[in-house]
Amino acid sequence: MTKLDSLQGIVAKSSERPLLSILLFRIGAADNARAFLRHWLRFVPDGRAPPPVDAPELYFLFSWDGVSKLLAGHPTLKIDVGRDQLEGYFTNSDLAPDNPARAPDLGFVGDSAPQGWWEGKFLSAEIELALYCCFADDPQQGATLAEMRQSAAASGLQELTLPSFPQHALSGARPPDGVLHFGFRDGVTQPKIDWEDKKMPGEVDRRQFVIGYPSEAYPVKPLKPGPWLDFARDGCFAGLTWLYQDVARFNRFLRDNATTVAAAGVGGDAQEWLAAKLMGRWRDGSPLARYPTIPPAAPDLDDAFGYADDPRGEKCPLAAHIRVANLRDQGLSFGNQVRFPDGPPRLQRRGFSYGSRLDGVDDDGGRRGLVGVFLFARINEQFHTVLRWMQATDFSDAFRAIPNGLRSQDSVVGNRDKRNANSQAFIPLSGGRDIEFRLQNFVRFQGVKTFFVPSLKTLGVLAGQWS
């Protein structure tokens, strides 16, 4: 069983604070950086206790280089051993998302290529520490960021700033109505985690979300008992994914293809129908799996639905975003059944939206999108796999049912510049008819980095509490 009070709170649940910022740093002298951590540790809630109302919530995320710097000289946690014991996709830069050997399969080509990430100001490899900060209001955000920056500078931390944000750091909010830039209500689905190993139906094994309990189905590293397993236990990994959403292009796509939809006789609002077929939900969050033709009168956010009765995608197209990102009861291909004997990979989401809303089809040149923060226990088998599946839908034999289906892509997130990608959206209709559209790039990756999110105990170790 995992004790929630051993976790950084963000691993157990989303913060309810409306404003969020992520500060990125390079670490200078280890002693000073440890002192910085010790100073700010008191603002890190655990996974069970409610955070103090009048204070910010802070969470600490580290790259392997950051971990290595902070553990330099540790009596038992030897860096060369840790590099071998922790997952290679964390410790080996050749396996990082921005490595040229990995990036194309993950969709990081063309305008999403790593060369353009982080506004060209720094490289992913330079980020060694990230502070995920949650605030109650603007004054708290402003005051805390100023104080943290002063404290960081005095501790030899070099902030890696992003000038396009008013706060000069990834910053945004969770909209009160949950509606993100493409106009859809988000945050409807989060995996229900079986923290106590009760094996209840519908719950996801905790080994998908915390390190330290390896099993045959989940060979989460470290595999062997020892100091590094103790170090990693009750931690997880976080995939920071900064996305630009091209709202004007998305809206133009809906407008330009509405005539085709109307001609097919689907009825209702053609643009709304097409938008729902790309996402897999209506704008209000109701799933197409339950409401394939028109949305319900009131939003239906009951998450207990599947696709078993919809093998061809007549209700919810196979490549709709939510069906690719979480295929539910749709079968995996044999190779993936072997890799995931306990069910498909899942991710927890802790992201937020940034930038002003845009309506209509004319771009205003503003920066807007999503700062995704995904949590998981295995980098390659969860985070990278879901990214790859969005770029090539060969993970399920169901895609054989549509033309060139194994090379399809996520209708919203797919990068059409990927080599050999099938950029056609295939939307089956009843009676064996279908409509096809040539998809476009609706999002651009602007920075991706994987971090370790240590347990509270290990956070103390990284802060120099070694005795």
Add this chain to the structure above:
Amino acid sequence: MTHGLNLTLPIKQDAATQAALQELKDKFPTIQSTIGAALAKFHRVHFARVCVVDNKYIQVITEYEGAHDEYIEFFRRELTPIFEKIFALADVPADVVQDPDKFRDYSVSRQIRSLGTAEDGAVDFAGKPSGWLFSAYNYKTVEDIQAALAKA
């Protein structure tokens, strides 16, 4: 893109290892059925074979497609006992097959690049151009070929 796997391991020359090698050869009709059954369901491998060269090297040779990062883990999980037998013939620590990272790193380290340069843009695990691999059917995938055959 079609990839060529030319996994080549040096076989230890002591008597016990050579006896284990002989046992592997003797039992291979059964082993090949196990491998073949897995590959038939995988739909990513065109051809596969295991070769022994003068009892000094053992090779696992396949032509396959798909993301290296996913293909390797499938094989580690699905054919664990067989890779344990093969790796035991070389001087490979016993835990390599149990550890996804070690299995990947070892397999990559023992891949022999073919001469020349791939003509379909295939790259190796490090992202470098793969060696030459001739295709008589323009690098069609297993799925493409099977679908075409089903229609024929």
